[in-house]
Amino acid sequence: MMDLPILRYLLTSYDVALRFELTLIILITCFVVFWISQKVFPGILFGEDSEYAGYIYNAMGVVFSLVFAFVTVLVWQNYNGVSDAVAKEATTLNNMYRIYSAFPPEVERKGKEGLRAYVNTVINEEWPMLSNDQFSVKAYQELLVIENLAIHLKPQNLGESNAHQQLLRLSLEATELRRSRIYNARFALAPPAWFGLVSSLVIFLLFSCLFQMKSRRTHVVLLIFLSSTVVGILYFLVLFIHPFLGPMAIGPDPLVNLLKLSWIY
Numbered sequence: 679m680m681d682l683p684i685l686r687y688l689l690t691s692y693d694v695a696l697r698f699e700l701t702l703i704i705l706i707t708c709f710v711v712f713w714i715s716q717k718v719f720p721g722i723l724f725g726e727d728s729e730y731a732g733y734i735y736n737a738m739g740v741v742f743s744l745v746f747a748f749v750t751v752l753v754w755q756n757y758n759g760v761s762d763a764v765a766k767e768a769t770t771l772n773n774m775y776r777i778y779s780a781f782p783p784e785v786e787r788k789g790k791e792g793l794r795a796y797v798n799t800v801i802n803e804e805w806p807m808l809s810n811d812q813f814s815v816k817a818y819q820e821l822l823v824i825e826n827l828a829i830h831l832k833p834q835n836l837g838e839s840n841a842h843q844q845l846l847r848l849s850l851e852a853t854e855l856r857r858s859r860i861y862n863a864r865f866a867l868a869p870p871a872w873f874g875l876v877s878s879l880v881i882f883l884l885f886s887c888l889f890q891m892k893s894r895r896t897h898v899v900l901l902i903f904l905s906s907t908v909v910g911i912l913y914f915l916v917l918f919i920h921p922f923l924g925p926m927a928i929g930p931d932p933l934v935n936l937l938k939l940s941w942i943y
Contacts, residue, residue: 682865682872688916689924696925697913704905704912707880712887712901716894723890735885742882746911749867749875753918756866760859760921761928767855768932771797772940774824774848780841781831789827790941796820797937801930808863808922821856825849863922879908 688699715722724731771793778789796817804814828849833839865872886904891897917926 682869685865685872685916685919686923689920691925693917693925696916697909700913700916701906701909704883704909705902708883708887708901708905709898711884712898715884715887720890723888725890731889735889738882738885742878745875745878746915749871750911750915753866753915756862757918757921757926757928760862763855763858763862764928764930765932767852767859768936770848770852770855771933772936774828774845774852775936775941777841777845777848781838782834785827785831789824792820792824792827794937794941796824797933801933801937805922805930808860809920809927811864813860813863821853825853865920867919879912883908 688696691699775790775793778786778793781789799814799817799820804817807814828842828845831838831842831845833842867875883901883905886901889897917924921928
C-alpha cells in the first residue's frame with residue numbers, strides 16, 4: 679500500500695489548523711493559476727464565449743459534486759464501520775472475561791490475566807502504531823496465548839462444556855475483529871483514487887479561473903467563496919480519511935473502559 683505523506687502531515691494538525699492549512703493550499707493553488715492565466719496567457723480566457731463556457735462549467739460542477747459526495751459517503755461509512763468494530767471487539771473481550779468465571783479458579787485466573795495483559799498491550803503499544811498502519815507483534819502473541827488456552831481447555835461437566843463452546847466462538851470472533859481493525863488502519867482511499875479526486879478538483883478550480891470578467895475584484899471574490907466551499911467539503915473528507923489518524927481519530931476508549939470499569943469487579 680502506498681502512503682500519502684502530505685495528507686499524513688496535514689492530519690497531524692489540530693482541527694482548526696487543518697482547516698487553515700487546507701484553505702491556504704487551495705487558495706494559493708487557485709490564485710497562482712488565476713494569475714498565470716490572466717497575466718501570462720490571456721489568449722486562453724473565455725471572452726465572448728463565456729456564456730457557452732458557463733454551460734460546461736455548470737455541468738462540471740454537478741459531476742464533480744456527485745463524485746465528491748459519493749467518495750465522502752464511502753469514507754464516512756468506512757469510519758463508522760471501524761468505530762463499530764472497535765466497540766464490538768471490546769464487547770467480545772468482555773464476554774470472554776465473564777465466561778471464564780464458569781471454569782475452575784486456576785483456569786479463571788489465567789484466562790482473565792491473559793485478557794488484561796492483552797488489552798493493556800493493545801491500548802499502550804498497539805494503538806499508537808495504528809496511525810502508522812502498523813500493529814504490535816506482542817499483542818498478537820498474547821492473543822495467541824488466549825486462543826490456545828481456550829482451545830486446550832477440558833470441560834469437566836455440562837456447564838463447562840457449554841461455556842467452552844461459547845469461549846471458542848468468542849475467541850475466533852475477537853481474532854477476526856482485531857484483524858479487521860488492523861486491516862482498516864489505513865487511508866480509506868487508495869493513492870490512485872485520491873490522486874484522481876484531487877486532480878479533478880484542480881481542473882474544476884482551473885476552469886473557474888479562465889473566465890474573463892469586467893471586474894477582476896469580483897472574479898477574485900467569487901474564487902475565494904468557491905475555494906472556501908470546496909475546502910469545507912474537503913475538510914470533512916480529510917477528517918475521516920484515516921480512522922486512527924487526525925483530529926477525529928478513533929481512540930481505545932471501549933477497551934480502556936474494560937480495565938477501568940467492567941473488569942474492576
